[in-house]
Amino acid sequence: MERVRDILTGYTGKRHELVPILQEIQTELGYLPEEALVMIATFTGIPESEAFAIATFYSQFRLTPTGRNRVMVCRGTACHVKGAPQILEEIENYLNIKEGETTPDLEFTLESVACIGCCALAPCIMVNNKDVHGRLTPKRVRGIFSDSKGKEQDTS
Amino acid sequence: MRKITFVINGRKIETNERNTILRASLAHGIYIPHLCDHPDLTPFGGCRLCVVEIEGRGLTISCKAPVEEGLVVQTETPVINKVRRIAAELLIVNHHAECLQCVRNTECKLQDIAAYIGIEADHLQRLRQTAGDHPIDNSNPFFIRNPNKCVLCGICVRTCEEINGVRVLDFAFRGYETKISTLMNKPINESVCESCGECVVRCPTGALIIKDYQRPDRVVTTICPYCGTGCGIQLGVRGNKVVSVRGDRDNPINKGQLCVKGRFGYHFIDHPDRLTTPLIKRNGAFVKASWDKALELVATKFKEAQDRYGPEALAGLSSARITNEENYLFQKLLRCLGTNSIDHCARL
Amino acid sequence: MIRKERSKIPVKTLLLGQGTCCISAGAEQVYTALKREIAQLGMADSVQVKRTGLCHGFCQLDPVVIIEPEGLLYSEVKVDDVPEIARSFLPGERLVERLFYHSPVTGEAIPRYRDIAFYQRQQRTVLKNCGYIDPEEIDDYLTNGGYQALRQVLLEMTPEQVIKQVKDSGLRGLGGAGFPTGRKWESCYQAAENEKYVVCNADEGDPGAFQDRSILEGDPHSVLEGMIIAGYAVGAAQGYIYVRAEYPLAVKRLRSAIVQAREEGFLGEDIFGSGFGFDIEIFPGAGAFVCGESTALVLSIEGKRGMPKPLPRPRTTEVGLWNKPTLLNNVKTFAAIRWIINKGADWFSSIGTKKSKGTAIFSLTGKTVNCGLIEVPMGITLREIIFGIGGGIPDNKKFKAVQTGGPSGGVLPESLLDTAIDFDSLTAAGSMMGSGGMVVVDEETCMVDLARYFLDFTQKESCGQCSLCRLGSLQMLEILTAITKGEGRMADIDLLIELGEGIKIGSLCGLGQSAPNPVLSTIRYFRAEYEAHILMQQCPAKRCKALISYYIVPDKCTGCTACQRQCPVNAITGDRKKIHVIDQNKCTRCGICLSVCPERFSAVESVPGRLVSGD
CATH class of the missing domain: 3.30.70.20 (Alpha-Beta Plaits)
Known part of the structure; x- marks a missing residue:
């Protein structure tokens, strides 16, 4: 929780900093542990229950640890009509987890997201909040994962 | 506060400004179905049941709408009935409706609404049951x-x-x-x-x-015995036993509010461990005694201590369970005996 | 203000879009390779390789290279194509014809992008600079007329004049509801408070819409300029941009734009020496569709749950952020302001229809030949957009419907294709303009499933406080799910209508009030499809797993065993070289047999309805 304390020193404790604080701590820790929520509540002067209430309201926040790679399947309309459900199913089968879960080796977390705004490339997924893969087919999905798994092993 | 007159269902109502249509109507005996409004709290506007129609403005929820001079309000129109029927039905199919086993039976607001709107079985059966199956939190002792x-x-x-x-x-x-x-x-x-x-x-x-709620057969209004605040309480009595405590909303001190002790700490009344007579220790064991005997013993011991060590050797420990007046008398007594060593258990 | 001149004027400029879509298609690598290659060939002075924030909206062709001044377009450029492209600029070399866009109809190459149908019918006004300028270089914005509107406003106009001009232009809020922008500004201007705020709503939560993201990535300064002008007009000194965290690139470009605008003195104290000061901060939203609603957005910035405040309540222009008067407009609305100031209210109001002025920006996606970001004058018909700009439906499929307005909107069938698009006509047809998503669906989309998809979305995104929205969307979802599973009842259709109407009237905020639209409009125009699911136990679009079957056509099956080996539940029987048969009782309709059946045989077919084994 040292790291949380460090992050908090960058803020003044005003109420409207709450969401940015939660975002920064999640970026640092990958999720929002209970102790962090309590510390943030004390820091911003809000009840603990409200820190939890806010963390569970916004879909960006997670209360459990995530995998090293965060896979977000877009469930926007364009993606839906172009086969996003099949893409999600394929990834679920490949990683052997359901949406919202993390692989036991903490390698991948699978989530769905309302829309990543790349509708012209539908269906698409976003990995680690930066790499967008578009025009997917169930077959291409496996390619993406075997690539990134390979890369992980190379660097380790 | 300024008075405002408005019309509801053709009836003229006079009320304070800043009141809401819902609360003003209820105060005048006009029922509007509602769930999320409570007179002690800021209006919320979530249940959508208290819809009314204001002439010239259309539908609005009455719990959020402030009264205004000359407003003309309807509480019964086809549109209102449609909206609140849907809201009520959606709530009911989302509810574990085991009313006969429910402590709140006949005192439940959802029942009031269902009864007022008139929920029909075949209407309900068209809807899918959406009630969840969440664990019940039994952790609190009360x-x-x-x-x-x-x-x-x-x-x-x-x-x-x-x-x-x-x-x-x-x-x-x-x-x-x-x-x-x-x-x-x-x-x-x-x-x-x-x-x-x-x-x-x-x-x-x-x-x-x-927990273990028993409905009382009568109510006795009295004052909370715990501390000197003097909250008004209403004891619910069943047979000859106190089975519940409610805050007395008419009491100016607490206006119905209570703390954990006042509300839930009444079981001492009939507790088997409760002392009903003074006890005097004889040969290491407490033995029941009369008040006269007990007071006589205290007086004797006080006198002995005073004579042998001087009056300041005495000390008195009072209780928050008695009134301020009684505490005043207690410290007076101790000071008359010649000591200033007086304390009190005010540790709420 | 004196801008630094470029030492040499390049002969040619290559524009490479670097938006989220472009980058995902590999535009970054192409840019780097092209720059290197041009330099190696010694042409760095004559051929400028320039990054722009965005492609020209034809996202589907990404990565795209545009060559100016000729206006040539190379599509789907790969790193391997780069040496050839670079060499083509050497004297005497020819253009790379194979990279031109080829008409899907005639197959002929179309070198100039202006000749491509996708661009021909567009009227790029607000998006004019998107795809031309480098969003991370304020100089580029300035040389394209940037901040001139602000200069004019601050030095020559009173707030009242600015508001009058916006009012006269007829601009309506482009975030969805279409509230007249000038009136909103006026109401905020009139609010008697010293402290006021300007907030830009960039919480583009509609699934299927990406115009706001595109403008923020492609031309962020136009939004800043619009906000500063708004600040001056209503009397605010601080602005906030509420932007989704799912748009990391947009956030990054906004941040750099704000820093540059501060350095150049367009933000901060005493802008243009006018005495007026204004600053802007970014607030990254944490993901909640309902925060597109004004009061929810304000609560979210304040660090609370974004639960909309019920009516009756004061308008946000009177009591908004920190209970101060707050002007809240959408990205597109702010981006349009500079053009209205520059070119005048008359110019703007000359575009569009009687009640809806100016242009509309849509994300055209789904089953059209051309997908992308488009800007069209209000009043254009759906047919012109879908079959003109969009090029119709690919793979010889049949057009079925177009969905506008996202989860708040509805579907419009073929019979309404000649509807002229504006705020009011779309609403009358049971849909809405919304934030501008336009998703085209073909015969392969099941309308019941589409309605179910949207209700699933609203049900998850409902803030939860209002019983009609929270439980109503859930109830409708349960019913729709039952129908797609073949468990529907005939009374369900009327029940959905009854619920939908009640939820529309009684819900607390815009989300609940519009949540039933996808259901009501699909029933209105595609009732037969609902009935087929319920009565015939068939999904005509062959989408709902429970209501279709897979079938091996005996005449086509050669007994290759491909499907038999892959079937996860061993539902396919038949030996090598013998006709295979699917046991319909065992089949889980996963569709693997269809996908593995070699194309030359195409023996597996999906059919609507449930077959009984032995059929």
Whole structure:
């Protein structure tokens, strides 16, 4: 929780900093542990229950640890009509987890997201909040994962 | 405060400005179905049941609408009935409606609404049951939280914040997953809850109920015996036993509010361990004695100590359970005996 | 203000879009390779390789290279194509014809992008600079007329004049509801408070819409300029941009734009020496569709749950952020302001229809030949957009419907294709303009499933406080799910209508009030499809797993065993070289047999309805 304390020193404790604080701590820790929520509540002067209430309201926040790679399947309309459900199913089968879960080796977390705004490339997924893969087919999905798994092993 | 006159269902009503249409109507005996409004709390506007029609403005919820001079309000139109019937039906199929086993039976706001609107079985059967199966929180020694009967009116949340200033509970999650929750959705006894029970009293359904509740057959109005604040209470008596305590809303001191002791700490009355006579220790064991004997013994021992060590050797420990006046007399007595060593158990 | 001149004026400029879509298609690598290659060939002075924030909206062709001044377009450029492209600029070399866009109809190459149908019918006004300028270089914005509107406003106009001009232009809020922008500004201007705020709503939560993201990535300064002008007009000194965290690139470009605008003195104290000061902060939203609603957005910035405040309540222009008067407009609305100031209210109001002025920006996606970001004058018909700009439906499929307005909107069938698009006509047809998503669906989309998809979305995104929205969307979802599973009842259709109407009237905020639209409009125009699911136990679009079957056509099956080996539940029987048969009782309709059946045989077919084994 040292790291949380460090992050908090960058803020003044005003109420409207709450969401940015939660975002920064999640970026640092990958999720929002209970102790962090309590510390943030004390820091911003809000009840603990409200820190939890806010963390569970916004879909960006997670209360459990995530995998090293965060896979977000877009469930926007364009993606839906172009086969996003099949893409999600394929990834679920490949990683052997359901949406919202993390692989036991903490390698991948699978989530769905309302829309990543790349509708012209539908269906698409976003990995680690930066790499967008578009025009997917169930077959291409496996390619993406075997690539990134390979890369992980190379660097380790 | 300025008086305002407005018309509801053709009837003229005079009320204070800043009142809402709902509260003014209820005060004049005009029922408008509602769940999430409570006279002690800020209006919420979530249940959508209290819709009314204001001439020239259309539908609005009456719990949020302030009264205005000359408003013409209807509470019964086809559109109103359609909206509130749907809202009520959706709430009912989302509710564990086991009314006969429910502590809140006949005192439930959802029942009132269903009865007023007139819910029909074949209407309900068209809808899908959406009630969840959430675990019941039994952790608090005094009350039970049953999310399966929760209508998310938020009265408990607002009570905890506005009445008690603690805010143990809040809305958590979103959409259909929305629930009233503590930090990390833990059992309530692992939270900062003080068990004042204010939320339990205000809960309109069976979502927050008192444990082992027995309905009283009569009510006795009295003063809380715990501390010098002097909160008004209403003891619920069944047979010859106290089975419940309610805050007396007419009492100017507490206006109906109570703390955990006043509300839930009445079991000492009939507790087998309760002392009913003074005890005097003889040969290492306490033996029952009369008040005369006991006071005589205290007086003797006081005198002995005074004679041998001087008056300042005496000390008195008083109790928060007696009134301020009695505490005043107690310190007077001790000072007459020549000591200033007086303390009090005011550790609420 | 004196801008630094470029030492040499390049002969040619290559524009490479670097938006989220472009980057995902590999535009970054192409840019780097092209720059290197041009330099190696010694042409760095004559051929400028320039990054722009965005492609020209024809996202589907990404990565795209545009060559100016000729206006040539190379599509789907790969790193391997780069040496050839670079060499083509050497004297005497020819253009790379194979990279031109080829008409899907005639197959002929179309070198100039202006000749491509996708661009021909567009009227790029607000998006004019998107795809031309480098969003991370304020100089580029300035040389394209940037901040001139602000200069004019601050030095020559009173707030009242600015508001009058916006009012006269007829601009309506482009975030969805279409509230007249000038009136909103006026109401905020009139609010008697010293402290006021300007907030830009960039919480583009509609699934299927990406115009706001595109403008923020492609031309962020136009939004800043619009906000500063708004600040001056209403009397605010601080602005906030509420932008989704799912748009990391947009956030990054906004941040750099704000820093540059501060350095150049367009933000901060005493702008242009006018005495007026204004600053802007970014607030990254944490993901909640309902925060598109004004009061929810304000609560979210304040660090609370974004639960909309019920009516009756004061308008946000009177009591908004921190209970101060707050002007809240959408990205597109702010981006349009500079053009209205520059070119005048008359010019703007000359575009569009009687009640809806100016242009509309849509994300055209789904089953059209051309997908992308488009800007069209209000009043254009759906047919012109879908079959003109969009090029119709690919793979010889039949057009079925177009969905506008996202989860708040509805579907419009073929019979309404000649509807002229504006705020009011779309609403009258049971849909809405919304934030501008336009998703075209073909015969392969099941309308019941589409309605179910949207209700699933609203049900998850409902803030949860209002019983009609929270439980109503859930109830409708349960019913729709039952129908797609073949468990529907005939009374369900009327029940959905009854619920939908009640939820529309009684819900607390815009989300609930519009949540039933996808259901009501699909029933209105595609009732037969609902009935087929319920009565015939068939999904005509062959989408709902429970209501279709897979079938091996005996005449086509050669007994290759491909499907038999892959079937996860061993539902396919038949030996090598013998006709295979699917046991319909065992089949889980996963569709693997269809996908593995070699194309030359195409023996597996999906059919609507449930077959009984032995059929």
